[in-house]
């Protein structure tokens with residue numbers, strides 16, 4: 001019976017025929033049980049020997065049946081999870097984030113103009129973020145409503161300008177640096193505000209620096225980034241840490257300066273704040289304002305990217321919506 005069993009077992013592929021085979025050999029009415037019934041016709045000695053052999057055989061068979069059952073189940077499992085007829089997964093290519101692309105372009109332009117890239121801490125002291133920059137204690141920017149304050153008078157920097165002081169304390173003039181980085185303000189998210197955003201700070205200090213150097217540098221930068229056809233305008237403004245101060249506008253890319261809906265009918269788009277470094281700020285950086293002068297500027301990376309690519313809502317930068325991000329695939 002054993003070799004007959006083995007032969008039949010070999011051909012079995014599913015659980016129900018395996019069950020049938022089990023019944024046929026070791027079931028209640030199976031072949032082995034029939035043999036057990038014949039034991040009673042034997043003398044006690046033979047009954048013991050043959051009975052033992054039959055039990056062994058039954059155990060062997062039931063072991064093999066169990067093994068086969070597990071094989072069948074395991075095969076069913078893999079067949080269910082790996083459907084070899086399915087098409088393969090298409091691999092897809094990522095792209096640089098529009099802010100990364102914009103930041104790289106900004107950095108590259110300034111590098112070709114001889115600027116070095118520096119960094120400053122995102123967690124600042126009130127001294128570096130405000131005081132050293134001539135921003136008085138009663139200035140509205142210092143209000144807790146505008147800044148994220150941490151313990152022990154630390155805060156998240158509200159602009160990259162504190163890096164001006166840190167760079168001056170670290171290097172002797174002449175210096176020519178840009179400082180890109182994250183900034184934080186207690187603004188609620190809307191189309192043009194985000195509590196976290198990026199700026200690029202610029203600082204040049206040397207013996208003979210004038211407003212002309214500032215204007216020339218910014219003009220070259222702006223035309224390289226936005227295109228030669230865009231006009232650049234310097235408009236008087238105020239910052240506590242520069243004197244004189246200005247804001248820089250570029251002509252609207254849609255109307256070319258005539259005034260249209262996309263530039264708010266003014267013909268101009270604001271892209272950065274700038275000015276000549278205030279003598280007290282030079283002093284706070286450890287420089288002699290009688291000997292050195294400087295110019296500084298600060299621009300918002302999100303704002304520049306929005307103007308450059310026609311992005312209407314700052315929140316799109318942070319939503320991680322692939323339909324938006326995918327459009328920058330061809331940019332490097």
Ligand code: PHE
Nearest residue numbers: 159161239273274296297298
């Ligand atoms: N720190 C200013 C801002 O955040 C920008 C600025 C930088 C203006 C440097 C002048 C000089 O608005």
